[in-house]
Amino acid sequence: MHTSVIIPAAGFGERMGSAIGKQFLSIDNVPIIIRTIACFQRSRLVDEIIIVTREDSFALLEELISSFALSKVRPLVKGGARRQDSVALGLRTVPDVQDGIVCVHDAVRPFILDATITQVIEAAGHFGAAIAAVKAKDTIKQSGSDGRVQQTLDRSTLWNVQTPQAFRTSILREAYAQAERSGRTATDDSFLVESIGIAPVIVESSYDNIKITTPDDLLLGQLLAPRYPL
Ligand code: CTP
């Protein structure tokens, strides 16, 4: 099995509001994106890592990759306007190998367990598609446009979805080709795969696997970092 990991890292981090992209902010002196890449560098199942980022970040990132000796990283790929475009651009550089797997993971989720990476990739190998998720902790209700509750959803069936998400390469290529043809947009890759009639398997992950999105996530990140040494 050959596994390529695509790490979309071309966002502006508008909700973080920092001067530099949030993926380059440091937690305990290590840039978030380096913490994330290191998790995949360590995984025995990962063969290569494709980072998609903005061209004005290439020089900084290349320097960091070489100083942290992240040898699985391939030449950097220029990102697009939306996350979906960035992943599509990364996908174009994934080699066509038989039984290849592509795993997609947000640059800004640095606290990922090795077991989760392994389980998601192995499940994608067996079932074609797999996603990391945690059980919903809160009760979730659906509202109407009038702001009133329409229904209370059954919590035992609800999951908060994360990355990594892994797929047989042929499946993810088909999902992206279809999305391009139909103009479909999605905030995660799984939705595009679901749209071509494939139901990804859910792999139960950890609540530590947060997406660093707003300044309060950085505070939480400071608390989590000691549990995830480089
Ligand atoms: N991303 C990307 N290309 C884009 C937009 C986002 O590669 N055009 C990446 C981000 O860099 C991040 C991941 O997708 O690693 C998840 O996106 P998000 O958390 O939304 O990051 P940003 O888009 O940077 O943040 P914001 O939405 O607050 O601007």
Ligand code: MG
């Ligand atoms: Mg965004």
